[in-house]
Amino acid sequence: MIIVLKPGASQEQLDHIVSKVHELGLKTMISQGVERTIIGVIGEEDILRITPLEVFPGVEKVLPVLKPYKLVSREFKPESTVVAVKGVRIGSRSIQIAAGPCAVENREMLFATAKAVKAAGAGMIRGGAFKPRTSPYTFQGLGEEGLKYLREVSDATGMPAVTECMDPRDVALVESYADIIQVGARNMQNITLLRELGQVKKPILLKRGMMSTVKELLMSAEYILSNGNFNVILCERGIRTFEDATRNTLDLSMVPLVKRLSHLPVFVDPSHGTGVRELIEPMSIAAIAAGADGLIIEVHINPEAALSDGAQSLTPDEFARLMKGLAPVAKAVGRELQ
Amino acid sequence: MIIVLKPGASQEQLDHIVSKVHELGLKTMISQGVERTIIGVIGEEDILRITPLEVFPGVEKVLPVLKPYKLVSREFKPESTVVAVKGVRIGSRSIQIAAGPCAVENREMLFATAKAVKAAGAGMIRGGAFKPRTSPYTFQGLGEEGLKYLREVSDATGMPAVTECMDPRDVALVESYADIIQVGARNMQNITLLRELGQVKKPILLKRGMMSTVKELLMSAEYILSNGNFNVILCERGIRTFEDATRNTLDLSMVPLVKRLSHLPVFVDPSHGTGVRELIEPMSIAAIAAGADGLIIEVHINPEAALSDGAQSLTPDEFARLMKGLAPVAKAVGRELQ
């Protein structure tokens, strides 16, 4: 940590800060420049996190040197994490695709969609039983009934099921049905939920908040890992910007960036990331080209009848075409579609 | 709702859409222009919300005409809501100030701060017992112990207590101690929490998410009202933008905007909104000038020792000066400090 003093900071102020840092068991190194005095702090930076040094008289700013996360970092664990679920190895050389409806609406629709996406090459089924909708007046999901259908279809097809949990009280329930528990973008900083999920055995798919930095995404994952669950898959799903021609701005640069900073696998959700049906195929291909370990895509057997996000759902035919386009690009970047 | 067709949309596509709209019990009005055909839909727009019209062949875009919220709107309730808590009337002619530490750290600190802010003219005490921190390695709050101190200091000073609830399982607990329950910015779209708070008797202070539009803030309030609790205070606390000279960008324009769109009172939090101690006083004054009904401000008896947000906490002296500056401006805009 580096403490930069104001131009006119007094010797007394300098002494006050230095003695405070020493009290905490840390060492200092003072560098008196022409215009500014700088204090380098040596030792465990964490100790300083709880001390509001910016508030001390004479301090202009405080520059942290170390990253605020540990367990999720590649420095902590250099080899890439592979999350294995019923034979699906996420984060391996093999690209994994989860597909299915935004929301589980009924048994028939779910089975028909699952059969179609499996035929096209998907390895996992996705579908929401609990939906965090912006409006209280729209479809909020089937709840446990939806979870049951998901379990059923997963068992029938052999595809692991991914579904969202949005309430800390539902964690045990969702865990009992799902193979991978999803944290939605709106809940990326729902700390109580993250803590519960850290105590679960099932892998977590953690979606980036629509206005969260990569650092904050890693900090949220750190909550889960530090509570005991190391099976976390990160997921880019678009961030909020001024551009309104797409629903969100899909930040693909985060894929190679996160792969450098962290050992955790990274998925991309081009459905929410663009919100525009025609853009899902090219952005899926681009995501794999950028190094993503997998995709999560909304597919509906009949988008016209979807109860949520119909406008960004692919038909099974569109999804099959996407999968065909994906294979040669996966190969071109040294990966493979399972 | 208005449906705009693509330039080359066929008569068959038009008929398909129109018959779907009629099936839902709505009327249509077709306008065939030189370049585009437009379908006006007449009737209860809500019915159409669950139908993904964008997905129908031939549709270019769908333009909603009505606002997606009802109970929070001024059209639903033209007169301004006044939230009354133990003699404090929020949303009345009188400006209300809640002040106190970011987190309740111990009993002594809280009492000393409360005494100081009351002397300076604050009408409510604020303080967090549960803290949703970005990092799992920082102080997370005292929990119920903090709530007890808050209740004690509130009873001793007569100032109603505002404190955050971040877990739907803690709602009853927090309600039993607090006078006003705060929803933090990170939980503005925590739907399960909002639903619980809709069933509570105590008023809710709902902070705008750092990534949320004014419309989404109103939709989140709609969750609370539609579950039965009409005592909601909205709170601007800065949004996330590209500007990094301040911690957030305080969007004061939302104050007069929300006062037009909704009957609910609006508070401003200049502490989180700027994150820069020197800017809190001028922005507090500007907030009142813009029409805010009150402020929530972080004050700490000894910011150097604060366990969180020390850098943006005012000392009691700074807060007292702020209150002195506030009074003439409140008067100049036809309001009064109680």
Next chain:
Amino acid sequence: MIIVLKPGASQEQLDHIVSKVHELGLKTMISQGVERTIIGVIGEEDILRITPLEVFPGVEKVLPVLKPYKLVSREFKPESTVVAVKGVRIGSRSIQIAAGPCAVENREMLFATAKAVKAAGAGMIRGGAFKPRTSPYTFQGLGEEGLKYLREVSDATGMPAVTECMDPRDVALVESYADIIQVGARNMQNITLLRELGQVKKPILLKRGMMSTVKELLMSAEYILSNGNFNVILCERGIRTFEDATRNTLDLSMVPLVKRLSHLPVFVDPSHGTGVRELIEPMSIAAIAAGADGLIIEVHINPEAALSDGAQSLTPDEFARLMKGLAPVAKAVGRELQ
């Protein structure tokens, strides 16, 4: 400047960087911590600006310590700059209001509007002769004819005239007619224009780009000052964010922030800053409360007939009401309307 090395940086890499810094005539101070080595650089930081230290092997990041601007800073000139134009003293205790149409459309409209805003208390007339429109198919301004009308109305009313220059080839022309030359938001980083305006005698009103940080605004001002013209007025006019309920997000926090960082006067443009007619009055009042030295407001004698920005233009009556609301707030914050 502080250079942070990567965790595994070698002694050889450290030596290479240090020798490069010494070559430039600067001193270093090395601090070897538990996890990182840090190099403090002492001396004229400017010398290092052209050396891409981030690119040197072993370097993780480079943290600048000093601000990148000089002439515009309060450290360079502690007393506030007052820009005086024909008796109008911008940056003094007196609040100054420039009002008028977005574009000069014809002589009659301009004279009628000027008369009205003067009667309401405006001290300056504004109006565009050159309009940087997003679309090539909309009204682009009257050019020199518009400048002539502005000069005429300024002479007739005694109000100094503010108008935009958007082409470096037009600087001499605009200077010959205008009293204050405006740089529009889209041209804030039009470097060739800034350089020309640095050689002009007339004051410059420099609007913040909708995508520009406060630091970049100050850097653009630095271009003008470093070319010889110290009479610069900065102007906040809203930044672009995800919020679409207003045309831009008016960043009022920048007002007290810039007043601390710089000696230059700061104006606010609530017309472009909000783009919503009903919000102009409350945000004008809030701007003055936040410490702005003046406002620039769009007023049109007949907004229904305006050739540009009609939707955000006030009528003379609305403007007169705004001025009435402004006076007591100016007084409450220790200022006065002339």
Next chain:
Amino acid sequence: MIIVLKPGASQEQLDHIVSKVHELGLKTMISQGVERTIIGVIGEEDILRITPLEVFPGVEKVLPVLKPYKLVSREFKPESTVVAVKGVRIGSRSIQIAAGPCAVENREMLFATAKAVKAAGAGMIRGGAFKPRTSPYTFQGLGEEGLKYLREVSDATGMPAVTECMDPRDVALVESYADIIQVGARNMQNITLLRELGQVKKPILLKRGMMSTVKELLMSAEYILSNGNFNVILCERGIRTFEDATRNTLDLSMVPLVKRLSHLPVFVDPSHGTGVRELIEPMSIAAIAAGADGLIIEVHINPEAALSDGAQSLTPDEFARLMKGLAPVAKAVGRELQ
């Protein structure tokens, strides 16, 4: 265009608006719903652009139906534009790569870099002679001397030269040396520059502003086309968002989006788009996978000695590796590296 009236709009207000629309030679279609009255306007929408309908009493909002650009749209010209420069066909099946230093610093450096990028497979040389720097105290380019070196190296290697023009007074000068004239992000809405470039014979590479929407980029291109120059290449170079782990957020979704909306070729600049050397290779590959027609990449023979943007410049070796990675992905999406 659709005009939505306020809930309580009177018959008189409706009549006033309708008569205004009829005056302009347009037809109306009125749809009176339960809560709102809507006026559909039929005819040439352009006529209405200059009429500020939002300002008419009773109007709540005005929704444009048609796109504001014409000449750049695919509806105007369905087949893709191929810009041909000295045998390089931009927008064809062949992917084109422009590479070279951020700024031309001297003759030797430029020749060495050009030779290296040509050997690695680049088809065009890039380099700035005029640099729009944020700070007046950094290297501003060699000016005409730089242009001469560019011409020389272009003639010697056979690679067309791309270079920026930032001043309307320099257009003829730059045109006399360059093969493709670049408009930088800061000048995307420099209207006077765009108009001049519309009268030029050489192709224009138009970079997206860092806070400009896709629609605004297309409108800026419309300025060039409507002034007579149809040889425009659009270029994504990252937009400004809250994320600060990368210099900008590269918006790759705009690539397939713009290819649908417009017939113009689209380039991507991963150097400015990420600002992080390690991310340039994966994002180059992703850009091609997303459908880009080419890339513009900063390469420097010795990044440690670069006078600008050294930190994001690739070495010739890194660039050669990137080109090797690019070829199989280009093939996988049905394209080829020349």
